[in-house]
Amino acid sequence: MKLPRSLRTTVAPALLALTALAALTACGTSEADSGGKGSGSGSTVAVRIPDPGNSGVLALGKKDGSLDKALAKAGAKVKWTGSAGPFAPAAQAMNADQLDIATGSITSGITSLAQRPGFKFFTAVAPDAAGEGILVRNGSGIGSVADLVGKKVAVNQGGTGEYLLLKALAKAGIPADKVNRVYLRPDQTAAVFNAGKVDAWAVWATYAVAEIGSGKAHFVADGAAIGSDNYSLNAVRTEFAEQHPKVVKALYRYLHEAGAKEKRNPAAYLNVFTDVGPTAVTGKAKAVQIEFTAQGGTVEPIGPQDTERFKAVAAFYAEQKVTKAEVDVAAHLLDVGKLT
Incomplete structure (x- = not known):
């Protein structure tokens, strides 16, 4: 997602985005490295995803190799790139061809779509009624x-x-x-x-x-x-989705199935690499996280009802002058069920 200059001063968005983007893409790869444009049909496609840290579905998938195993069926593997953080710099990284997949909220997604987006959303998790x-x-x-x-x-x-x-x-x-x-x-x-x-x-x-x-x-x-409509979404770089639809679909299936397992057993997805230090969730905080995860949603395709709720958030942002005009979210959605 440094200390503030002032409680009444807005930190310069461009500077923050560049700082986070630099961290996010510090281990970035070129298109040739990623197995994207110009890759031969027999080559393995590298999917550039921000490192997931110490908890969650992707963290466990990284540790036990299950994510690479699932993607291998579609001729792909993960290339962990930088670290997960706010969606705005991740969106910039996708636009700059430094990242293929990122996670963010519909709210941060709308403000990023108000720019010149080079990505589309392909999954949705229902708003977190308990955890935000x-x-x-x-x-x-x-x-x-x-x-x-x-x-x-x-x-x-x-x-x-x-x-x-x-x-x-x-x-x-x-x-x-x-x-x-x-x-x-x-x-x-x-x-x-x-x-x-x-x-x-x-x-x-x-x-x-x-x-x-x-x-x-x-x-x-x-x-x-x-009454939050703040969905969590997964985004994919547009060109990557066009070139590798089977990989995107395989990633969706993995996230959907693993997310359902996490909801049933949240503790198994905490402190994946270490149970000590600043990235570990311990004590009462661990119990709180388990409770929130158990109440949360799972990764699903984006349906018509979701799209209507996205539209309502975009209209609200325009009304509140967060964006200059209402962003057309529907133009930047993928129907993962139709990917072949």
Whole structure:
């Protein structure tokens, strides 16, 4: 998904994107290396995916080799590239032919689609009703969304955080300008939040788990209460999908099947490589993560109902002036069931 210059200053999006993009593509490969354009029919296609870290379906797939085994049936293998992070720089990496697959939310996806996208979405996971929301410190005196009026709320600009806050305010009938949005990268925000320099944090499970697990914070409104339509999506570089549809379909099948297994047994997908250190999920945070995962959705094809909800998010973003106009999300979707 550094310390902020100021709580009232928006960190320059271009600089942040370039910094994250540099980290994401530090191990990037050329098209020839990736087995993309110009690859012979007998060669193995390398699928460039951000390294998954220590938890989740891709982490376990990397460790036990099951992902490469599944992709081998389609003549492909994984080339782990950089590390997973915010979707905006990942979208730039796909546009620059440095990455083939990335994961992000529909909210961050819409802001990236408002540029010149070189990618399409091919899977969807239903909004996380339990694991995202407006986080407040215990004892803060904030007991409802209405109590956020006049307060400072940390959000990631144009992504999940800003969407959750705006959606919560709209549902409560509170004008957006009654709350002070503080634009921060998610990986900057925990220290600021815990120091009391912001009053709340609109955030998702990746960062919320540690805060809730500490016993010092809770959601004043979660995704269900907010009415969030914040789907998690997998994106593929457009040219890659056109050249290697069987590989994309094989990846979908793996993600779908492995995701169903993770939902049934979340603990098996935590601390895949190590159970100590900063990437490990331990103590109460581990229990929180297991609970969120068990309640979450699984990777599915994008259907008509999903597309309508994406359209509603795009319209909301335009209405809230997050984007200059309503983004046509439907033009950037793949029907994975029709890939051959």
